Amino acid sequence: MSRKNTREAIVEMADRLFYEHGYEHSSFADIGDAVGISRGNFYYHFRTKDEILEAVIGRRLEQTAALLAQWNQESPAPRERIARFIEILITNQAKIMRHGCPVGTLCGELAKLDHPFLPMANQLFSLFRDWLSRQFVALGRADADVLAMHLLVRSQGVAVLANAFRDEAFVRREVRMACDWLDGELSREPVKIQASATSPTV
Incomplete structure (x- = not known):
């Protein structure tokens, strides 16, 4: 295994x-044993576990982007793009029911640890927030954020509840209701609000 491939294997397994x-x-030992090095x-x-964490978050940011x-390319209509986000709960249902949301669980754990890489992990949520906001802007919503x-x-x-109850019917029902909510919102007049200081640039 080349040095580059070894590093990638470590990051993938750590993730x-x-x-x-x-x-x-x-632990280091857990990751090393799983990779077989x-x-x-x-x-x-990697000299420290924080170095691995930084690489893992970087990997997740690249994959999320x-x-x-991909959703932008495959779904030209903003409404369908938003639906792709909602339906990821079904796409990743088995993993979510077993381990929770990969973004939410990581950010939650780092918050409890008061870890200095929490802001970097939070960028994962920001990617989704900014992207969703742009879709709603494209649909003419002033309250996009x-x-x-x-x-x-x-x-x-x-x-969170899918992980707690592990109920497939619940996940599918909530996805359907979220899509119904989306269609209901898009049929209403846009709500004009003043942008907050934390609203993303769209």
Whole structure:
């Protein structure tokens, strides 16, 4: 295995273990054993677990940006793009029911630890927020950021309860209701509100 491939394998496995077991409960030894490399080889690429965490978050940011770009390409209509976001709860249903939302669980754990990389992890939510807001702007909504945040909150709530109850019917029902909510909102007159200081640029 080349040095580049070894590093990528470490980050990929760390990403999986951080999601399935949590950052705090995934050790160097756990990651090294799962990849099948010696401790010396491991330390050649990463000296601390925080270095691995930074690489994992960077990987997730790249993958999320690529996913959003894919949705832009495959779904030309903003309403259909938003629906793709809602339906990710079904696409990733098995993983979410077992481990929760990968973004929410990571940010929640880092917040409890008061970890300095929490702002970097929060960028994952910001990517979705900004992207959703742009879709609502394209649909003529002046309250685009409010609607984007509502969908983020709604999807996180469904993910938490899906992980707690592990009820497939609940997830599918909530996705259907979220799509109905979306269509209902798009049939109404836009609500004009004053942008807050934290609203993203769209």
